Amino acid sequence: MNIAVFGAGYVGLVTGACFADLGHDVVVRDVVPEKIDALRHGEVPIHEEGLAELIRRNRDRIRFTTEVDEAVRSAEIVYVAVGTPPTYSGDADLTAVWTVVDELPTVERRIVVAMKSTVPVGTGRTVRHRLDERGLASVGYVSNPEFTAEGTAVRDFLHPDRIVVGAFEDVDADLVVALHEGIDAPVVRCDVASAEMIKLAANAALVTRISFINEIANVCEATGADVLKVAEGIGLDHRIGSSFLRAGIGYGGSCFPKDSLALKQLAANSGYSFQLLNAVIEVNELQKRRVIGKLERRLGSLRERKVALLGLAFKPGTDDMREAPSLVLAGRLLAEGARVSAWDPVADGAVHLDGVEVAGSALEALDGADAAVVVTEWPELVELDWSAAAARMRRRLLVDGRNALDADALRAAGFEYEGVGRPTGE
Ligand SMILES: NC(=O)c1ccc[n+]([C@@H]2O[C@H](COP(=O)([O-])OP(=O)(O)OC[C@H]3O[C@@H](n4cnc5c(N)ncnc54)[C@H](O)[C@@H]3O)[C@@H](O)[C@H]2O)c1
Numbered sequence: 001m002n003i004a005v006f007g008a009g010y011v012g013l014v015t016g017a018c019f020a021d022l023g024h025d026v027v028v029r030d031v032v033p034e035k036i037d038a039l040r041h042g043e044v045p046i047h048e049e050g051l052a053e054l055i056r057r058n059r060d061r062i063r064f065t066t067e068v069d070e071a072v073r074s075a076e077i078v079y080v081a082v083g084t085p086p087t088y089s090g091d092a093d094l095t096a097v098w099t100v101v102d103e104l105p106t107v108e109r110r111i112v113v114a115m116k117s118t119v120p121v122g123t124g125r126t127v128r129h130r131l132d133e134r135g136l137a138s139v140g141y142v143s144n145p146e147f148t149a150e151g152t153a154v155r156d157f158l159h160p161d162r163i164v165v166g167a168f169e170d171v172d173a174d175l176v177v178a179l180h181e182g183i184d185a186p187v188v189r190c191d192v193a194s195a196e197m198i199k200l201a202a203n204a205a206l207v208t209r210i211s212f213i214n215e216i217a218n219v220c221e222a223t224g225a226d227v228l229k230v231a232e233g234i235g236l237d238h239r240i241g242s243s244f245l246r247a248g249i250g251y252g253g254s255c256f257p258k259d260s261l262a263l264k265q266l267a268a269n270s271g272y273s274f275q276l277l278n279a280v281i282e283v284n285e286l287q288k289r290r291v292i293g294k295l296e297r298r299l300g301s302l303r304e305r306k307v308a309l310l311g312l313a314f315k316p317g318t319d320d321m322r323e324a325p326s327l328v329l330a331g332r333l334l335a336e337g338a339r340v341s342a343w344d345p346v347a348d349g350a351v352h353l354d355g356v357e358v359a360g361s362a363l364e365a366l367d368g369a370d371a372a373v374v375v376t377e378w379p380e381l382v383e384l385d386w387s388a389a390a391a392r393m394r395r396r397l398l399v400d401g402r403n404a405l406d407a408d409a410l411r412a413a414g415f416e417y418e419g420v421g422r423p424t425g426e
Contacts, residue, residue, distance in 0.1 A: 001025070001179055004075035006100045008035050008064065010046055010153065010254070010320065011116055011146050012081035017051055018157040020058035022182045027063045029071035039064040047319035047346045050154040068103045072111070077179060078104070081116040081146075086258040090265040092120055101130050104139065112140040112172045118199050118259055119143075120266045124192035128168060140172035143192045145199035150253065151317025164188045166195025200266070203259040204277055209244040210251045211283040217247035217421025218290070227421030228403060247421040249329075249375065249401035250287035252314035254322040257284075288328045292336065294399050294418055295371050303337035306394070308365040311376025312344035312352070319346040325401070326375045330356050341365040345380050363392055371397035377404035387413055 001024050005016040008030035016028040030036055038045050042059075044052040055062060065071055072078060082096035097117055104113070113131070115124065124143050131139050143166040148156035163185050167173035173189055180187075188198070217227040227247045235242030251257070260281055267274040292302070299305055314324035321327065326342070330353050333340045341357040342349045343365040349358040359365035362381060366372055366389050374381055382404055390396050396415045400407070403419045410417040411425055418424055 001076050001175075002074045003027070003077050003079060003179070004029060004071040005079040005081055006030075006071070007081035007083070007096075007117070008032075008039060008045075009081065009083060010048065010150055010318075011148070012079070013039075013044070013046065013051060013055070014048065014148060014153045014157050015079055015081055015116060015146070016062055017054040017058060018154065019179070020061040021054055021158070022180075023061070024179065025061050025074075027065055027071045027075070029065050029068060031066065033066055036064045036066050047317075048153055049151060049317055054154055069105060072105055072107070075111060077112045077114050077175065079114045079116050079144075083254075084117045084119055084258075084262075085254075086261055090261040091269070092118070092258070092262045094119060094123065097123070097127075098130075101127055102134075104131075104134075104136065106134075106136065107138065110138050110140060112142055112175055114142045114144045114176055116144060116146045118145065118203075118255065118262075119196060120262060121193050121196040121200065124166070124168075124196060128192075140167070140169055140175075141192065142167045142172050142176045143195035144176055145195060147199070147202060150320055151315060158183060160185045162186045162188055164190070164195050164198050166190045166192040166198075168192060200259055200263040203256055204263050204280075206244055207251055207256050207260050207284065208276065208280050210248075210256075211280040211287070213245045213247045214250065214287045214420070215283055218287075220247075220421040224423055225421075226423055230421075247403060248287075249291055249325050249420065250284045252322075252324040252327075254314075254320055257281075257323040288325045289332060291329055291373055291399055291401060292332050295373075295397070296336075298397055298416060298418075299370055299395075301337070302333060304339065305370040306339040306341060306368055307333050308359075308362075308369040308372040309333075309340060309342040309356075310362055310365065310372055310374050310381050311378050312342055312349045313347040313376050313378075316376055316378045319344075319348065321347050321349075321352045324352075324375075327352065329373065329375060341367075341369065344376065345378055363389060366392045369393045370395045371399065374398070374400045374402055374404055377402035381405070386410060386415070390414055 003026045005012045005028045008028050016026045020026045084092040087093045165173045165176050220227045231245040235245050264277050312326040343359045343362045398415045400419045
């Protein structure tokens with residue numbers, strides 16, 4: 001099939017590249033000319049495992065443009081994969097979505113608009129009205145939400161747990177289902193509103209599990225239990241399962257914070273207070289800040305202390321720093337008067353962090369530091385020569401915000417090691 005993808009971001013590029021890999025002809029359109037220029041020259045502007053190779057391998061079937069007409073000219077399906085960031089009120093900002101809907105040229109043949117952007121429940125119905133008002137009744141509409149995770153997005157796209165297709169007309173759902181031929185996964189066919197809710201509810205379920213295990217970790221800290229063992233013990237219960245039971249310093253990223261907030265606001269706008277989700281969000285905010293308390297308990301005032309933040313991306317495998325816990329930690333540390341150094345193997349801290357010394361290596365970030373915080377569990381940090389790190393630090397205090405390191409080995413190397421929800425060893 002011929003497909004247009006609007007948005008050359010994390011989702012749009014993966015969508016375009018994977019559909020090209022399945023044998024479809026794809027045109028990806030973005031409004032940022034520099035991005036399109038780079039892609040045309042074979043440069044991929046984001047860090048996503050396997051994506052550059054996939055685009056290269058399928059270069060005969062994937063093109064990049066800034067022009068709407070060029071993208072839509074022969075498209076049977078137009079994917080919308082533009083950003084839907086939070087507004088000041090916490091609702092999703094749909095400006096880019098409406099721009100795409102209004103930009104669609106008049107077409108005689110039937111095409112289908114497929115929404116991949118995460119949008120509030122009810123958006124599809126409003127888009128349908130807008131298309132009808134524009135005389136585009138021949139344009140079908142399908143909600144086909146995306147569940148890929150950054151860092152594993154290509155694999156997730158080609159081997160998904162399920163494909164969700166919500167449509168107003170069966171014929172449109174059929175087309176989008178057929179497009180996925182070659183992907184072996186259950187298909188959930190439903191109405192548009194339910195598809196929109198599936199996406200928001202899935203993310204709400206995941207953040208609930210994260211805040212749940214983080215609260216268990218906090219109680220472990222207060223009572224002397226070890227959250228790693230607790231997670232293992234409860235995760236083996238088949239009714240619970242083991243995924244998303246890793247305690248840490250809280251979730252971040254471009255989706256979880258904004259989508260949970262958007263669902264909270266969606267409920268509130270309809271007069272319902274989603275109390276569980278409110279608590280999940282608050283627990284996450286507090287979780288990031290608990291690191292400061294841990295440092296202060298050992299160092300006293302943080303004024304003029306040097307703290308190294310190791311890992312800045314919201315998780316390993318991506319350069320994405322949107323809503324990353326590192327941003328909150330850096331802000332809190334600077335507010336306490338600390339000197340902050342930082343390092344990440346791919347995320348560009350200099351772009352996102354003011355007042356922070358961004359180092360060229362983890363060891364450089366640790367030079368003369370009074371404490372280090374592992375913020376992102378990059379393999380480079382797990383494999384770091386921690387003896388060399390110890391030699392460079394002024395005080396060997398290490399807060400492992402992801403429980404990624406070997407506590408016993410680090411204590412043996414002379415570190416005061418503190419994880420999340422784990423005995424302090426004192
Ligand atoms: N990032 C993820 O892992 C992920 C996973 C699932 C769902 N989502 C959802 O997918 C959507 C996109 O997320 P993302 O992370 O790819 O965002 P992104 O910010 O990386 O990319 C969005 C792109 O859309 C472009 N754009 C804006 N207006 C446009 C227009 N009129 N025409 C064409 N392009 C336009 C922007 O320039 C940008 O390149 C969001 O709704 C997000 O919630 C993201």
